Amino acid sequence: MSFASRKNRKYSSSRNSRRRALRGLAGLALAPIAGPMLGFTAHEARAQAQIQPIRFGLQNTFTGAAAVVWARQKIYERRGLKVEAFKFADGRGVRDAMLAGKVDFGTMNLTPFFVGSSAGNFTLIAFVLLGGDTVGVAARKGIEKISDLKGKNVSITVGSTTGPVFVHQVGPRLGLKEGEYRIVNLQPADQPAALAAGSVDAYAGPEPYLTITERSGIGKVLIRFGPYDANPTCLVVNTSFLNKHPETVLAFLRSWLDGVEYWGKNREGVVEALLGMYREGGHDLQPELVAQMASLPKVVPDITPELIEYMKGQAGILHKAGQLKNLPEWDKVIRPDLLEKARAMA
Template sequence: MSIHRLSFSRRALMVATAAALAGAATGVHAQSAQTVTIGVQSMYGPWKRAIVDQEFEKATGWKIQWRNFDSGGDVVAAMASGDVQIGVAGSSPVAAAVSRGVPIQVFWILDNINEAEALVVRNASGVQKMADLAGKKLAVPFVSTTHFHTMFALEHYGLQGKVQVMNLQPSDIPAAWARGDIDAAFIWDPALGKLKQDGKVLLTSGDLTKLGKATFDALVVNKGFAEKNGAAMQAFTRVLEGVTADYVRQPASWTAQSESVQKVARQSGAKPAEVPPVLALYQFPLAAEQASQAWLGGGKSSGVAKALSATAEFLKGQKKVPAVLPDYGIAVNSSFVSAVK
C-alpha cells in the first residue's frame, strides 16, 4: 500500500491566517501552495474516478502529483526516502516497511483483496490441483500480498521447498508466461486478466483468507505529514468515503458504458470492459466499518494491526525483515475514518 516537503509561500500563509477567521472548510484549502506526492498502482478501484475528477485537489487545496508504481514495495520505498507522502500498498509491503521503522500509518482500507488476487496455472502446464505444482516454476512479486499468500499456501499444502518461487514484477509476468518461462503466478489485475486467457485459477486470496491469513490493500500516510495536515487528511478521506459509497450502494450501475468506469479505466490504463468484473472480486469497506475493530479501530487489537503482525512473522521467516514489532497498532490511524463515518 516518508519525510514530507512543505513549501508554504508568503501568500499561502496569508490565506491560512484568513482561513482561521473564515472557518474550518477554508482552512483546508489554505494549503493550496503545498505540493503532495501520492503513489498509486494500476489496480482498479472506485477511488480512481475521484482522481480523474480532481476531487482530492478540490477538497484539500493540495497540488497533487500522482506517481505510478509497479508494486507496493516500490511505493513504500519511495515513502521511506521522503519522495512520497501518501501511497497505495498491500498489507505485506506495509508490514515490511513498519518493521524496518518507516513511520507510515494505514488510514484507509482500499479493499479486502478477497478474490482479486489469484494463483493461476498455464493450461499447458498440466497442473490440475495444488499438489501438481511440485517441481514447477511460480512467479510472484516478492514482499507483496501475493508473496505472503503464496508461501502460506505452499506451507498449507505441504509444498515448501518443492516449488521454484521466482521474483517477478507484475508488468514482467505476462511476458514470462507467454514465453513459457513460468508455469504459474500469484498475481492481481491487469496481469491476472491476461493470464486467465490461457490459464485457470487454482486458488484465490479469498480462499486463503478463510484459512486465517487476511490480506488487503490500503492507503498509507507518513505519520508526521498526517499530524501536520489533519484537516486536509480528513477532507481527503471524505472524498474516499463518497466515491466508494457510490460504488458499494449501486455496483450494478458501474457498467463498462458508465462514466465512472470509463474514468477508472482511463486512470488505470485499462479497457472499460475489463473494470466491472474485477471490481466485483473485491470487497470495499466504508468508513463506519473501517472504524470498527474489524479494521482500524482498537489500536493493537485492530484487525489491521493483527494482520500486519502475522505478515511480519512471515517476512521474518523469509529473512525480509530483521524483527517483529511487539505492537503494530503504531501503524494504524483510525482518526480520519472515525471523523467521516
C-alpha cells in the same frame, strides 16, 4: 502527470461607489460572515484555511484501483482539496517516495507498509480495498490443483506481498510446501508470456493478468486468494505530516469516503477511470473485462480489529522468516480513530 486542479473563487459585493471608504468598510464587515454564508461555521472556516496541498502517491495498478478512480475522477475537488497525484508501478515505489519526502500520502500493500512503519515513518489511516479475490494462481493446461505443482516451475514476484502469501500460507494450506517447487522471480506483466512459452508452469499474480490469461486461452485460474487472505491495500500518511497537519489528514479522509461512495454508486465512472489507466499503459482492455474485474475487490476503508490481528500475523510471518527486521509499534502506526472522526465530520 498531475491530477491537481486549482479553482480561484472571487467574492465581490457591489455597493454604492460614491465613497471608497464606505466600500472598504463594507468589505471588512462582510469578511467575518463569509464562512457562514458559504455553509461553514467559524471553526470550520478556520480549519479549511489550515488545509495543506496534498502530494499523493498511488499504485497505478489494479491493486490501487479505488485510489486510481479517486484521483482520475478528481473526487477531491468536491471538498476543494488541492491534490497532486504521482503514479508508481507498485507499492515499493510509493514507499520509497514517501520515505524520501516526495509525497505525503500513499497506497501500498502490507510488506512496504511494514517496512516503513517499523521505522516509525508511516501511519495507516484506512484501507484502499480488500483485494483477496484480485490475486490468485494461474496455471497451464493439465494442472488441476495447487498440489499438482510439486516439482514444477512457479513464478512469484519476489518482494511483493503476493509472493509470501502464496509461499507461506496458500500453498501449504492446499498441499504445496515451500521447497517442493522451483521459484521463478518475474514481474506480473511478464508472467502470462512466460506461462504461454512454457518457461513456468504456473504463477501467483494479480489482475488484470489472471483474467487475461484465462480469456486468451493461455491457462486457467486455479484459485483466488480471497478465501485464504484478505490482501488489503493500505492508505498511509507520513507520520511527520500527520503530526504537523492533522486537519489536512481529516479533510483527506472525508474526501476518501466520498470516493468509497463513488465506487459503489458509479460503476460506469469506475470502469472509465480504470480503462484510462490501462490504455495509458498500453493495455487495450475491453470495458466488459474491466467491469468484471471491478466486481472483485471489496472497497471498504475501515480498519477493523480482525484486520489488525491479521496484519500482526502477516508481520510476524515476515519477521520469523527474516524478511522484516523489526516489528512496528502497532498502537502508534495504526489509527482507526482518524477515519471514525472524519466520518462523523463528513
